[in-house]
Amino acid sequence: MSEKTDLGGRVGKGLQSLSSFGSGTTRLEIAAIIATAVTVIGGLELVLRWLDVPQYILPPPSAIAIALITDFPLILPHLGHTLVVLLSGFGIGAGVGLFLAAIITQFPFAEKIIAPYVLILVTTPMLALVPLLILWFGFGYAPRIIAVALASGPMVMINSATGFRRVDSNKIALARSYGASTLQIFRKVRAPMALPMILVGLMIGAIFGLLTAVGAEMVGGGYGLGNRLTTYSSMIQMPQFFGVVLILSFLGIMIYVIFFLIGKRWASWET
């Protein structure tokens, strides 16, 4: 590939380092990874118990694990709420972002005009709007889904636009030399060429969506994993609190893994 954006390159490297967990890992390396994890977690457990650190400051890993298991049925519905907010908000935001990126890159003039607004949308933390959105749309799903869409959409859009702008005039000429229509050129050349950057955008957008979903739930109250965080910390139920934090890290990692696998399947030609 002739062009490579910074972001694409960086995330590409990140994806590569993740892939090093996969195939090329020897038994010895796996043993070392497990041993390190056991040492860190076990060491933390021992130190916290030995120093008699109170649970409300930092609960030992075992307490977190027990709380996570025993309270999981209570947490599960909140996980469901968060997933609904995340998936629908991300779906709407990513869909609109992708669509706008595809359209706008066809018109460089229009692109210049709307670029500043997209930049503002990308750089403004959408959490700041949540109190306003609640005022407008009440305490239901709507304000949270809108916040997630606003947070993830511009991320998807700006990265996808970078991908769509990556024109290789020779490849387009190739398609044209066979009489390809504008739509065919888009579907068979521009879109596949943009795919690696689109995936980067979707991944960043999903992570931003998760952050915003949790933040909106902390502000909005009532339900959702974010709300569990505020509730558990106010009730000083720290093992449960950290249990929820673990679930959130797991969600973040899942987002990463899913897009990594999609990229490996559909965009591996880039690296």
Add this chain to the structure above:
Amino acid sequence: MTKNVSGNAKLAIQGAGKRYGDVLALHDCSLEVEANSIVSIVGPSGCGKTTLLWSMSGLHRLSEGEIQLDGKVIVKPRPEIGLVFQEANLLPWRNLMDNILFPFEIKGQKPDRAWIDHLLDRVNLTGFEKSFPNELSGGMQQRAAMVRALSLNPSVLLMDEPFGALDAFTREEMNQLVEEIWMETHTTIVFITHSIEEALFLSDKVVVLTPRPGRVLNIYDVPFDRPRTIEVMAGKEAFDLHHRIKADIYRQERRAGAAAAE
């Protein structure tokens, strides 16, 4: 080979000119390419060779003059014309076979599998159908690009410095391959190169262009029978032709340099 009389040319370039903004890339360029012949175009870098070839393919609109294929003016890409680009220009997200099928997908046309398999065999790519471009060497990529261009059975094959990026040995192999394919198909070939050896080995005619704006300076007939042997290519006649073409190019470059210095 029968020599076509003038006016019965496969490709007729008449007073072709092309301007990019302030840059006049091509001006008053006229040339006829006989059917079933191989014509090479050599000339200094930036003299408008790619511009001329893309105009023949219908990818570029000329600013002046016209180009006819079989007596019809070329205004857009035509299915009878196959194009091989300066780089192999394979789509990196498609495997070799899917790259070759790309033109058929665009045209919504059923590929002739037997012909494609024959071509793949001809260029020694059988067994690499599932490989991706980044798994293939430069020579293999360019061979795949040739198969892609030939798969539609074009009557004219336009090649833009196709082997410029390859090492000398691979390049000679590729030249022989082009000769073999031509002996099988007798496709009219217009071949752009900056290697005089390559031009002499392949062509019936070598066309020397002037520096920008490109115009035809001289046309040399290369009368050797095919397949062309090392002995013939190393012989006195080939040597003399080589020398005259080289002198043409160098004399012009010196003149262009002197003009620029003023």
